[in-house]
Amino acid sequence: DVKVTQSSRYLVKRTGEKVFLECVQDMDHENMFWYRQDPGLGLRLIYFSYDVKMKEKGDIPEGYSVSREKKERFSLILESASTNQTSMYLCASSSPYRVNTEAFFGQGTRLTVV
């Protein structure tokens, strides 16, 4: 089974702090994604990466950055957390080279910025 693991289920951070959300997948997938999920807005893509050291902006990249130094790990960074970044963050991975190319998701990190 594909496993996508996010480092924390719940985080509480103060405004202005630098926040790291970590995601690790064990299926050698090329593509990795970070989404945030908010009521009424659904899942929105923040950043994605299709290879090591490659990244592309999604629909809402402002206030975020990412790092992919190794194929299995994709980190989301909030440089200076703000209250409007309180949300559920979901990491996903997929491979474009396999029969089933659907994305597999981690369990999510609920981040609260106070």
Add this chain to the structure above:
Amino acid sequence: EDKVVQSPLSLVVHEGDTVTLNCSYEVTNFRSLLWYKQEKKAPTFLFMLTSSGIEKKSGRLSSILDKKELFSILNITATQTGDSAVYLCAVEAGTYFGNEKLTFGTGTRLTIIP
């Protein structure tokens, strides 16, 4: 900008009823349409549709895609309380292998009353 619209936003039915969930889309370089079920955790994959008119079935769930009219439906027959969840539609788009990304709808919240 890619867009995915789901309807209805929420639906409450009695156990045993049949429901139809709708998903319409406007994307550039369509690759596939995916349905996910989300309960209190990360989305779990239901179906991937790439061809028009071919129904996919899994137990009481079925789905079909119309690439001419740009929509898909998800049917659930003989609903059970365990079907209560948010159902997410996502469209995968990309011009070449490796740069696909998923755009999600806001979801349909389905509640089944015993």
